[in-house]
Ligand SMILES: NC(=O)C1=CN([C@@H]2O[C@H](COP(=O)(O)OP(=O)(O)OC[C@H]3O[C@@H](n4cnc5c(N)ncnc54)[C@H](OP(=O)(O)O)[C@@H]3O)[C@@H](O)[C@H]2O)C=CC1
């Protein structure tokens with residue numbers, strides 16, 4: 100598989116190594132101090148993998164739709180309008196879009212879909228995420244994704260950085276911690292009267308994200324246009 104890499108920061112450098120180890124080729128790197136535009140990548144490639152910055156999204160969606168190129172989007176911190184533009188573009192190009200490529204978080208979402216309807220009326224729900232001190236967006240994309248998994252019917256308001264009392268059944272509180280080299284931790288706390296259920300995922304290495312994104316890219320080559328999830332990548336036949 101020939102890959103165009105977007106972003107050459109912590110994840111971009113990491114995934115480049117993993118791609119080469121797995122026998123794939125890096126056709127070009129687009130980043131602030133490399134090629135500036137995906138159109139400048141001269142070698143042909145099969146798929147784009149984006150671990151960069153929301154500022155690059157429209158360039159990547161333009162390229163994907165005009166050239167029918169598969170796009171793996173790992174970047175987080177998009178606006179609502181940008182997220183809508185991903186779904187619009189997916190009518191013309193195959194896209195995997197997820198804020199977390201790990202198996203554990205993919206399963207975490209399914210567990211939340213099962214547990215939340217049972218506890219939502221009698222327990223308060225709070226999400227705590229922890230990341231390294233270089234992360235620019237908060238709350239994390241994964242925290243937002245976990246809230247969405249719990250909020251399928253749109254009945255909760257997401258409250259970031261709580262002030263005042265928690266409104267049980269109406270709000271999900273979200274809290275962000277930044278420090279050191281924490282790779283990524285996400286906890287969902289269901290707090291009831293005299294009991295607490297806490298479900299937690301810890302990333303111990305960026306490997307899980309790099310390997311998941313490469314699996315997603317391998318899956319995406321040859322797929323029809325559409326937005327695919329990690330559930331599709333990991334569990335579809
Ligand atoms: N979905 C997932 O599983 C995961 C997603 N991520 C997400 O991937 C993204 C990248 O993470 P990470 O590698 O740790 O971040 P870094 O800050 O280390 O790297 C970001 C890269 O994007 C480049 N970049 C390109 N265009 C811009 C721009 N307009 N403004 C700023 N930077 C730009 C930066 O260039 P330069 O180096 O020149 O500054 C840098 O190479 C984040 O959004 C993060 O949340 C991270 C891990 C897992």
Ligand SMILES: O=C(O)C1=N[C@H](C(=O)O)C[C@H](O)C1
Pocket residue numbers: 175198199230234238239240241242282283284302
């Ligand atoms: O920036 C990171 O590092 C990470 N970002 C993703 C997010 O925002 O959820 C995924 C992971 O937690 C690491």
